[in-house]
Amino acid sequence: MIGLLLSALALQSAQVDSLMAAGRALFAQRVIGRYAALEDFRAAARLAPTDAEPWYWQMKVGFYLRSEDGDYIAREALLGLFAATPDYNDAWARFRDVYHDVKIWRRAERALAKHGEQPAALEHRAELLIALGDGRRADSLLAVATTHAPVTAATCLLRAEANFLAGRRQAGFAWHDSALARADDDSTDALWGEAWLIASPDEVTRHTLTPRGYRRVFYKRFWQQRDPNLLTPENERLEEHYARQAEARRTYRLSHPQRSTYYSRCARALKYYEDRQELKALAEQGAVSVSSRVATLPVEALQDTALPLAARAGLTAQGLIYLRHGAPDRRANCVTDLARSGFALPRCSSFLDAESWMYFTPDGPLNIPFGKGEYFQPVTTEQVRNARVLMHTDRTTLPAPLITHAWSAYFKSAAAGLTDAYYKARGDSAAIVLWDANGTPTRATGRGLLQLTVPPGGYDLGLDVDSAGVLGRIRRDVTVQWFSPLRLELSSLALAPIDRNTPLPDRETTLRGMPADLSYPAGTPLAAYMEIYGLATDPTSRSRYHLRYSFEPVRSVFARLFGGTARPIVFEFDRDAIGATATQQLVIEPDRLPPGRYRVTVAVTDLSRNVKSESVALEIAIR
16 A cells, blocks of 8 residues: 555656646747646646645746736745745745735735744744734734744844834834844845835945945944934834835735836837827827927836836835825825916826825925826926936925024034034924944934034034924034144134123133024123134244134115115234134124124134135124
8 A cells, every 4th residue: 555655656746747847848938838838837736736846837937927917827826835835935025026915915824824833934924914914913923933043134124013013113113123233144135125115326326335244334324314303212214114114005006016017128118109199198288388398208217217116116106105205295186287286187087097296395396196096107307307306315204393493613622633513403402413424423412502523524414403392303414624734724603692791701601602593682792702723833832813803784685785885894903822723702792783684704814824714604693
């Protein structure tokens, strides 16, 4: 009996091998043979349902055929493969390339459940449960998986997403921190798998140039610079990102991910021709102001970028933008342009035909239309440009309505080669962060004057201010001044109101008293403080220089046109000092500066060399 059984198994194995060999030979034929190969692979799978190879080759046939039929073939083959083994070659990665919905996620989860506590099966099931919205169960499966296999960055990211989904935000932040701590060992690039969806072109380049094993700093910078509230220990942008991912999976999944348009240049060329014809028809109906512009509208370059990204993410064009910017500030169906009372499209009944989104940004509103519920469909050059901007940037929707009043000042540090950078903002508390070119942050938090001592150079600045629970936010590039030991250089000018008959304040005292909004009460003396570096000295180590303070009235356009010329208020005098560095202090009596707005500059001339330097202008108001 055993001999007969062994003979039957050997015969079955030989049949499977024969079918697989025949199927592979047919699959290799360039024009015909794929469907015949598919039948051989299916027959082999029926004979050996626990063998992954026949299922895997069925998947390859499906991906070769593309279209909806190919997508169905590949998807069904992958579901059969998962029942046979949870982790075969790149099968799980390819599963992300086929159409998904709730039923398919549940079928895949049931197939993987057959493999018990195998770590790969548990991780894949957790990913499916996250897609289904069951964060608690996903996290429990991942907890079991970590008892059987080492914890990786990918595992930590899944646990972070599962906990955010389950409403356990502190655990979500903690698991994401654990993922970042393992970034240098992230061989699967799981961290980049979630980051590229919102990365800027510069960040894509930096990631490419950063070798594996050295990417932890890159990812820390990536997320820290997106932190919408530097005053809190958590990075709320992470929570927002995972919430957007969940909504994008639910609402903006590609319905036809194997459509040739996403993969074939020839198919895209045909689509572009059809799009041009539609645009010409819209131009004739008045949707485009000048029909000749249609011929030069740079749509192809936009779609050549967007379509492969959409296929890679498994999302529509709307999904790509939603992940980066969240829900639009305005939207409308069947309209070409929300910014200019857009043209209403004929034969359009819903967003599945056409819709327009608009985002309000600091640089003005950005409007972009979508077509067929899936693609970008710009009708003007401006909309093409808007789409590019939206695809290369991202934003938080955490509100920061407070108008931030703040200033910065730079002085030479006592530590060689460094600069003392001071910042002050009006509010109850503030946090300042400077990220250098390597992404290393230097930060300070507190009330009133904040100081950082850093090397001079370019930085990304983040400044958040809280006033009575209302947040204000500044993000921009800054350059921290370098003070050369060989040139005449001036520090920033500090101005602070002081009481009469009080000693002249030093640097720190003046800066602490300097109003964040640079608005000073009338009738109060002002103390001016600045430092001069690089003065030439004589044989007795003395230096001589000429100072000129200029308070130039800032006038409205009407006043400049019809009010005559307003002369600046000037204070100038000669001074000497011991050494190449001098501290300059001055008290300006209130009767010398009437109320108004002034542009203040200080010019210093080194009398020994006849070299002049001028401070950065400071605009103040005296009320």
